[in-house]
Amino acid sequence: MKILSVSTATNHLSVALNDDQSVIVEKSEQDERNHSEHLDPLIDEIMQANNLQLKDLDRFAVAIGPGSYTGLRIGITTVKMFASILNKEVVGISTLQALAAGCSDQNTLIVAGIDARNDNYFAGGYVNEGGLPVNVLADGHYHISSLLEAVKEYLANKSVSKIIFIGSGFTKQEELLKALAVPFSYGTDDQNVIHAGLIGKLAETATPTDPDQLLPNYLRRTQAEVDWHKKTGKPFEPDSNYVEEV
Numbered sequence: 001m002k003i004l005s006v007s008t009a010t011n012h013l014s015v016a017l018n019d020d021q022s023v024i025v026e027k028s029e030q031d032e033r034n035h036s037e038h039l040d041p042l043i044d045e046i047m048q049a050n051n052l053q054l055k056d057l058d059r060f061a062v063a064i065g066p067g068s069y070t071g072l073r074i075g076i077t078t079v080k081m082f083a084s085i086l087n088k089e090v091v092g093i094s095t096l097q098a099l100a101a102g103c104s105d106q107n108t109l110i111v112a113g114i115d116a117r118n119d120n121y122f123a124g125g126y127v128n129e130g131g132l133p134v135n136v137l138a139d140g141h142y143h144i145s146s147l148l149e150a151v152k153e154y155l156a157n158k159s160v161s162k163i164i165f166i167g168s169g170f171t172k173q174e175e176l177l178k179a180l181a182v183p184f185s186y187g188t189d190d191q192n193v194i195h196a197g198l199i200g201k202l203a204e205t206a207t208p209t210d211p212d213q214l215l216p217n218y219l220r221r222t223q224a225e226v227d228w229h230k231k232t233g234k235p236f237e238p239d240s241n242y243v244e245e246v
Contacts, residue, residue, distance in 0.1 A: 002052070003059045004043065004082075005200035008035040008075035009067025009095040010114065010168075012193040015042045017050060018200030024050060026197040035074045043078075055086055061203030063194060064092035065217035066114060066122035066139070072216040080211045089208035093199045094217070099166050100126035100133035101198040102191040107161045109136070111151065115169025119144045122219050123167075125154060132202070141220040144173055148180065155182060166191050 003018045013035050016026035027042050047053060060079040065072050076092070083090035099112035106128055113123035121144060125137025136158075137150050151163070163180065166187035170177070177184055186192075 001058045001204060002056065003061055003200045003203050004046075004054070004057050004079075005061040005093075005196040005203060006039065006043075006075045006079060007063040007095070007098065007194040007196050007199060008039060008071040009063040009065060009194060010071065011068075013038055013042070014194055014196035014199075015039070015046060016196035016200050017046050017052075018197060018204070020204060021201050023197035023200065026195060028193070028195070035071055039074060039078060054082055057086075057088060059089040059091060059203060059208065061091045061093055061199050061206075062214075063095040063098055063199055064214070065095055066141070066219040067095050069216070069218060072218070076214060076216055080214050083211040083214075090211050090214055091203040091206045091208055092214050092217075093202050093206065094124070094135075094139055095194060096122065096124040096139050096167075097126065097133055097135065097202060098194050098199045099187075099191075100124070101202060102187065102195065103133075103164055103166060104128060105162075105164060107159075109151070109154065109158075109160045109163045111137070111147075111163060111165045111170075113147070113165065113167040113170060115167075116141065116220075119173075121147055121167075121169060123147050125151065127160070132205075139217075139219060144176060148176060151180060155180070168192060 005016045007014045013031045014028040017024045031038055060083050062075045062079045079090055096112040100110045103110045110126040113121040116122050121142050123142050124139035126133040127136050163182055163184040
C-alpha cells in the first residue's frame with residue numbers, strides 16, 4: 001500500500017511516501033509561516049523522484065491535531081482535496097500519537113506534547129503495545145499541573161520503569177518533573193519533531209475516514225469561536241459547523 005503522508009501541524013513541515021511499513025522517502029523543512037507555499041512543491045518533488053502520480057497512491061494521511069490552527073487547515077484541506085478528487089482513502093492521525101511513535105522504548109510512559117505557552121500544553125500519554133503507541137492519557141489541552149496530576153494518577157495504577165517527554169517545552173519544567181520521583185528523560189532533537197513517515201506507518205492500519213468528515217482536532221476553542229460565542233451568546237456547536245467544505 002502506497003501512502004502519502006503530510007504534517008503541517010507545527011513549524012516543522014514534513015511529507016513522506018510509504019510503501020506499507022517502509023518509508024520510501026521523507027522530506028522536511030523548518031518553516032515558520034509558509035506551509036501553504038512549500039507543501040505542494042515538496043509533494044511534487046517526491047512524486048516525480050519516484051515516477052509516481054497522485055492517482056497511483058492508495059491512501060493519504062495527515063496529522064489532524066493538535067497544532068497550529070492555520071497549519072492544520074493547510075494540510076487537512078490538501079489531503080481532503082486529493083482524496084475527494086481521486087476517490088482515494090484518507091486517514092487522520094493524532095499529532096501527539098505521531099510524536100509518540102518516535103519512541104520505541106518498552107515499559108515506558110511516553111508523554112508527547114506541544115508547548116501551548118503560559119505553562120499549558122497540548123499533550124497525551126502513550127505506551128508501546130504490539131509496535132504501536134497506544135493512548136493511555138487522553139490527548140488534551142493541559143496546564144502543566146493538571147498534566148502531571150494525570151501522570152501521577154496513571155503511575156499509581158501502572159508500573160513503568162521510566163517516562164520520556166517528547167515534543168516541545170518540557171525542559172523548562174524540569175523541577176516539576178523531578179517531583180514525579182520516576183526516572184525521566186527528554187526526546188532527542190529527531191524525536192521532538194513530527195515525521196510524516198511515522199504518520200504513514202500509523203495510517204496503514206488505521207480506519208479510513210470520509211474526506212468530508214476529516215476535520216482538525218484543535219483540542220481547544222479557536223479565538224474566532226470564542227469571539228463568535230461572545231458576540232451571539234449562542235452555545236458552541238460541533239466542529240463541523242465551523243469548517244467550510246472544500
